[in-house]
């Protein structure tokens with residue numbers, strides 16, 4: 426069994442790579458070719474037993490690579506943030522361009538590769554094309570692209586993913602602490618479903634759930650917080 430991980434350098438992606446390697450899956454960690462930390466990632470992923478792929482974000486090149494690798498799963502764990510988009514000089518609607526755009530590109534490449542990988546898509550609670558937030562709307566559109574791909578798929582919709590990040594993200598941590606506190610109270614007063622759906626999760630718990638969903642016999646399903654633990 427082999428797996429291709431897109432967004433391998435992310436908070437969740439690197440944990441998915443680690444856990445896949447522990448399980449003995451032949452793991453290919455995609456790193457953008459122009460990454461300033463490419464050599465560090467080669468060392469990190471190499472020490473885990475994964476190989477690093479630097480195929481450019483272009484559909485024909487990615488299709489050729491997918492055809493060659495024939496992965497059982499493609500994990501799509503990609504997304505930008507305001508600060509990352511600024512550093513990447515992405516202008517306009519950054520979520521449409523990166524979160525949606527790279528998902529569209531991946532699906533087009535996977536279809537052109539004429540292979541049947543399962544797409545494991547990391548979305549977000551609240552995603553929907555009609556959502557007010559640009560981020561959640563782009564995520565909803567990306568989910569639609571995954572569903573319409575004609576390939577087997579699973580979509581995970583976690584709430585906040587928290588833990589020790591290099592870049593801090595104080596807002597994310599505070600939201601997790603406050604949100605989990607309120608949800609604990611809701612849980613005590615009978616709001617267990619609400620609590621389980623919206624409480625925060627960690628990269629290791631989420632990575633293990635994503636791999637479980639990637640390898641399970643069932644597919645074409647959307648899972649939320651309560652299914653991701």
Ligand SMILES: NC(=O)c1ccc[n+]([C@@H]2O[C@H](COP(=O)([O-])OP(=O)(O)OC[C@H]3O[C@@H](n4cnc5c(N)ncnc54)[C@H](OP(=O)(O)O)[C@@H]3O)[C@@H](O)[C@H]2O)c1
Nearest residue numbers: 432433434435436437438502503504505548549584585586
């Ligand atoms: N964090 C949360 O609380 C949360 C909650 C629910 C859903 N999600 C979603 O889950 C996904 C993964 O979360 P995460 O916390 O692991 O994210 P993360 O740490 O920010 O990682 C994002 C990944 O996307 C890649 N990426 C970003 N912009 C790119 C671009 N322009 N071109 C190519 N690659 C690009 C990054 O590559 P580089 O390292 O090279 O920049 C990295 O591998 C995100 O898309 C997020 O929207 C997050």
